[in-house]
Amino acid sequence: MTDGTPTVARVNSPPSTGRPPRDPGVQPLVQDTSRTTEEIHVVDVGVIGLGIMGSAMSTHMLAHGFGVLGYDPVAERALAFKDVGGQHLDSVRDVAQRVSVVITSLPGSSAAEQVCRELAKNAHPELIVVETSTLPMDVKRSCKEMLAEVGAILLDCPLSGTGAQALDRDVVVYGSGDETAFESVRNILEALSRRVVYVGTFGQGSTMKYVANLLVAIHNVSTAEAFALGVRAGLDPQQLWDTVRDGAGGSVIFENRGKLMINEQYLPATAKVSMFVKDVRIVREYAQSLDLPTPLLDATVRLYDRAVTHGLGDSDAAALLSFMKTDHLESAAEEEE
Numbered sequence: 001m002t003d004g005t006p007t008v009a010r011v012n013s014p015p016s017t018g019r020p021p022r023d024p025g026v027q028p029l030v031q032d033t034s035r036t037t038e039e040i041h042v043v044d045v046g047v048i049g050l051g052i053m054g055s056a057m058s059t060h061m062l063a064h065g066f067g068v069l070g071y072d073p074v075a076e077r078a079l080a081f082k083d084v085g086g087q088h089l090d091s092v093r094d095v096a097q098r099v100s101v102v103i104t105s106l107p108g109s110s111a112a113e114q115v116c117r118e119l120a121k122n123a124h125p126e127l128i129v130v131e132t133s134t135l136p137m138d139v140k141r142s143c144k145e146m147l148a149e150v151g152a153i154l155l156d157c158p159l160s161g162t163g164a165q166a167l168d169r170d171v172v173v174y175g176s177g178d179e180t181a182f183e184s185v186r187n188i189l190e191a192l193s194r195r196v197v198y199v200g201t202f203g204q205g206s207t208m209k210y211v212a213n214l215l216v217a218i219h220n221v222s223t224a225e226a227f228a229l230g231v232r233a234g235l236d237p238q239q240l241w242d243t244v245r246d247g248a249g250g251s252v253i254f255e256n257r258g259k260l261m262i263n264e265q266y267l268p269a270t271a272k273v274s275m276f277v278k279d280v281r282i283v284r285e286y287a288q289s290l291d292l293p294t295p296l297l298d299a300t301v302r303l304y305d306r307a308v309t310h311g312l313g314d315s316d317a318a319a320l321l322s323f324m325k326t327d328h329l330e331s332a333a334e335e336e337e
Contacts, residue, residue: 044069045188046095046102047086048115050077053132053159054272056166057192059084064191069093092118100126101185106133108278116143116154124281128181129261130189132159132173134213136282140206142301144177153181156202157189158209162256164270174212176205180282210283214286214297217280219253221300224320227261235240237262269316273307276317280304 021243029337043066046059050072058068058081068086071094072078078088089095096100096119106112112135117329129147131140131154144154161171173189173196175182182198189196226249230240241258244250260266280301287294303320312319 005094019238035096043067044099046070046099047105048072048095048102048119049105049107049111049133050074050081050086051105051107052163053166054103055081057103057107057132058086059167060169060192061188062086066188066191069095069098083331093122096122096127097124099181100124100130101130101188103130103132103188105164106135108133109135109139112139112143116146120150120152122153123147123150127152128185129154130157130185131155132157132277134209134282135206137203137206137286140203144202153178153194154202155182155185156205157182157231159193160165160209160212162270163335164256166192172197174199174205174208176200176208177202188189207286210286213279214294216253217283217304218296219251220257220317221232221303221320223251223254223257224261224275224303224318224324227258227321228325228327232325236286257316257318260316261321264322266312266318266322268320272314273317274313275302277304277308277313 045061045066045068047054047061047068047070050058051074054070054072055077058070060086061068061291069089070078070086071089071092072081078235082088083087091099103117104112106115109157112131113131116129116268119127127147129143129152131143140156144156148156152302156176158174159166159171160174165171169192171193173193175186175189175196175198179198186196199208226244227237227240229239239255243253245258256270261272280297284294284297284301287297303324306323307313307315307317307320310323314321
């Protein structure tokens, strides 16, 4: 997917729903004459949500020769999207009616449900929606049902990786849902990621992401605590990072968050503290639904909450260091009470 040749996808025969066809004046994304799984050329992909992850995905797809039609209500994001060659449309409705594959990258449950309702109202039967956000399982299933009612397919495909990794095309796609539909969009996902994994039936992609997020949330805190220890003891932050990352204590998170901790540069965020507040809550609730205790994850909650209290909600999660390095045993305990 790096030689710039025409991109090919496979699309299933859509179920008959009795819904009226799309506006005949709108050319479909897929030039399809067979409605079989024969190879067909994909011209355009829709993207709804052009934040950190959505904009990175769009940029990579444009670089791989896809046309990208996007929508985001934030004017600055729309402008930035146009600057890299994307075509910004006026609404979710416009995107749904112009393409056969839509990728969604949304900040939370409310936005996801609203977008899915709009997509369902305007979907044509062959529409495939690739949902990449981290959301509660019940929200994902609700969105799937909305779209299934009109003959469209929702795939659960969260991404593993930070915003910085997304910019470097270094994310992993955890795909789940209808396998044939998934394989039909695999080449699109390969254009925006380092690796694409089909995990299994719908929802297993999110389950895999919850596992990954549990680890990342804990690694963020452990990296900040390790840096705080080193700095308090007089180690040079640059030397600390250079030395530890090559040993047994190194990790992807230590590499990426630690790099920001050296000079305490936490803006612009590659993954906001506020995002981890949301994601940790989702993972904890899912674990509770399985009657599974998560003592380490639970311990991180008060630290992310403290970061928000300190005005760091929009900062990178590496900003946990900013108050952890100045903590003392008694003051930290008092602040957490």
